[in-house]
Amino acid sequence: MxxxxxxxxxxxxxxxxxxxxxxxxxxxxxxxxxxxxxxxxxxxxxxKENFGGVSVELGAGWVAGVGGKEPNPVWELASQSGLRTCFSDYSNARYNIYDRSGKIFPSGVAADSYKKAVDSAIEKLRSLEANLDSEVTEQPRSPKTPIELAIDFILHDFEMAEVEPISTYVDFGEREFLVADDRGYxxxxxxxxxxxxxxxxxxxxxxxxxxxxxxxxxxxxxxxx
Ligand SMILES: Cc1cc2nc3c(=O)[nH]c(=O)nc-3n(C[C@H](O)[C@H](O)[C@H](O)COP(=O)(O)OP(=O)(O)OC[C@H]3O[C@@H](n4cnc5c(N)ncnc54)[C@H](O)[C@@H]3O)c2cc1C
CATH class of the missing domain: 3.50.50.60 (FAD/NAD(P)-binding domain)
Known part of the structure; x- marks a missing residue:
């Protein structure tokens, strides 16, 4: 046209x-x-990008919210289009964080760092509430190094951009399907x-x-x- x-x-x-x-x-x-x-x-x-002859999703990879009380329009479209998907319960999914030398950063250490950051933020909030009149000059520390940024992304931004209850899961259901189709999502x-x-x-x-x-x-x- x-x-x-x-x-x-x-x-x-x-x-x-x-x-x-x-x-x-x-x-x-x-x-x-x-x-x-x-x-x-x-x-x-x-x-998606072609990587070594296979399609790799660089962005969205899952159709989230399936099997609930309302039909998920993305899932309906995926079904109509014959998009190949696999049920995903994450039991065989693995997230790795690598350090600069290429070694896997132990997930326990990443989880500890995250917990420490959350505990420290809560502590700061409590002290802020307790000293409402006193001026707080110190800003919460945000991640700066590549490893801190990676930990922050995988443990925080990736999962918690939306507060619970997450409407996708409430309305459309809790099942998730990984897109496994060469044509890509x-x-x-x-x-x-x-x-x-x-x-x-x-x-x-x-x-x-x-x-x-x-x-x-x-x-x-x-x-x-
Ligand atoms: C790594 C990653 C993994 C994800 N995994 C999932 C997942 O598994 N399942 C899921 O459901 N969602 C997932 N998401 C989220 C999902 O990809 C997004 O919610 C969805 O694609 C957003 O679509 P959109 O059209 O709203 O915005 P976008 O996809 O961001 O599209 C906006 C478009 O607007 C264009 N644009 C912006 N500004 C202008 C301008 N001024 N003029 C002209 N064009 C402009 C941009 O170039 C872009 O093409 C993931 C996202 C990322 C980044």
Missing amino acids: DSPSHSSVIIIGAGISGISAGKVLAENGIEDMLILEASDRIGGRIR EHLLYKMAEDFLFTSEGKILDNRLKLNKMQSHLAVAVEID
Whole structure:
């Protein structure tokens, strides 16, 4: 489809949110949209790389939240698209942290460091509460060295970005499935895109999708009848 001279909607970013938004708009009769994507591909944090002849997911790898009271739309799409997945209970998953010499950093040491950091943060909070009037000058210590950053990521950011209860698990269920498909998790995005963008041989050729276009300033024009 040619790039429209006037677009009712501009979608910024062609990750799963942007592509889903475009699909929903198209299903509701709004076709004159423009999708601006800063990078040279769709998918955002869903991306794969070829590594030694196999597909390796660099971003999202699991469909989380399956088997609950409400159907998970990502799981439904995965099923419709025939995406290969395996039930995952993490019993055979292994996380390793390596030091700079390439040796595995013992997970017990990592867990101890984490516990010490949490204990010290709690201690500081308690003392802050106890001395509300006194000025606290010392800032909580944030991770700085590569090993501290790795520990902080794997033990904290990776798991705890969302506070409990996590709505994904409450609504959609607690089961998780690892995507094990050569086409990658991103295959779902191409399947979604096929529904409303012009594609040929797995490539998106629709001028309403603009890759390498970063939206830096947003001007919104509202028409009032
Ligand atoms: C390492 C890792 C592992 C993960 N594992 C899982 C998992 O197992 N299961 C799971 O469900 N989720 C997982 N996630 C989270 C999941 O990948 C994200 O929640 C999801 O992909 C976010 O999609 P999005 O479209 O909202 O944002 P994004 O994927 O970040 O897409 C945003 C897009 O907008 C573009 N963009 C940003 N700013 C602009 C601009 N100004 N102009 C134009 N374009 C712009 C970006 O280039 C990008 O393509 C993981 C994430 C990471 C990083």
